[in-house]
Amino acid sequence: MSPHAYANLLPPSWKTVVLEWFKEDCPSFDWGGYVVGEEERTATLLCKTEGVLAGVPFVNAVFEEMQCSITWNFDEGYFFTAKDSMPGTPEGRVKVAVAHVRGPTRNLLLGERVALNTLARCSGIATSSRRMLNAARAAHYRGIVAGTRKTTPGFRLVEKYGMIVGGVDAHRYDLSSMVMLKDNHVWSTGSITNAVEAARRAAGFSLRIDVEVQSKAEAEEAIRAGADVVMLDNMTGDELVACARSLKSELGDAHRFLLESSGGITLANLEQGAHLDDAIDIISTSAIHQSTQHVDFSLKIDH
Known part of the structure; x- marks a missing residue:
């Protein structure tokens, strides 16, 4: 073996x-x-x-x-x-x-x-x-294809294991694996900046902070606040690509960050070329393990 x-x-x-x-x-x-x-x-x-x-x-x-x-x-x-x-x-x-x-x-x-x-x-x-993964590579996408944490309670180890054997990134395993700040975290703390700063104080340098955003303005705030990964949630097609390219062009020299596309990604729309652009570092989807x-x-x- x-x-x-x-x-x-x-x-x-x-x-x-x-x-x-x-x-x-x-x-x-x-x-x-x-x-x-x-x-x-x-x-x-x-x-x-x-x-x-x-x-x-x-x-x-x-x-x-x-x-x-x-x-x-x-x-x-x-x-x-x-x-x-x-x-x-x-x-x-x-x-x-x-x-x-x-x-x-x-x-x-x-x-x-x-x-x-x-x-x-x-x-x-x-x-x-x-x-x-094969569909992404066939479309010449060179970034990371990942699953999500939307797994079956009590069966996560098996499901994450299946993702890895299939060749994709398993993303974070649990709430302790990476700091992910979604809309509820932002609303509860008052702003993206407040949420990122609080997370960094607690998590220190060893954990990445991934922030879910709904617009280019929110993405810019997250990047300037020190987010390691910015999830462009439910953006698709031309809007997604334009936003990602603009962020990399305007902030890529001054800040280190990854851009993640998530929300509604399936094999069908991936094969159509949606979400696939060099400015997007990570594609995460629950379609590979739900339904x-x-x-x-x-x-x-x-x-």
Whole structure:
């Protein structure tokens, strides 16, 4: 395994969440497990739609907890297509043997749905992320493509992990990762300048301050107040590009800052060239992880 395997990003405490997943999925009697018993069997993990494989360490931990072993046929980050399908698969269909799992039948089936749900969601986000990044690069955008913090409570680690495997920037992980000042922070403190100055006093030099603005005038105030990143929220098309270029031209020599475009960015409008300009350093979007289509996986006992 590469020393830079994605799994090496995960904190040592993360596996505790696996037990919580099992508590949710099997809170009392395991009726199906009683039926099938504990004879040792093998099962094949199948992928049935195109997509990026992401979530391998989570699936490993699920089956490890169930005293099962798993062998993967592909590296994490691989993009499955019909060409990877098993012999005999109808033309144009996807049916890829992704991995093989071995263990007591009861345990295989206990881990099945927890593993598949996690893998499907994480791979879906990785796939959307890969497609968004590819569209940006195809349009010759050289800046950062990032996700957002609009993740599912309790499942953020998996979703942020999927973004990283898909190749995009995960943006800030939580409220402590970077200072982001939005309209409510500004209204509560009276001005952008007041909010930035208060944030800098508390956060010091080691954290970036990202300020959400609605106009060029607000962007100028944020930059002069010392914001590291200025988010041009819900600006689109010519307005966005004109604002970004003007800010870089007028203030770029005297101040160091990044410009971020956010709000309503999807694969469709990205492919049309919206938001893509060298003056814009970061494109952030929740489209890669909200309302994202899952990659379809199944687990079949070999027989």
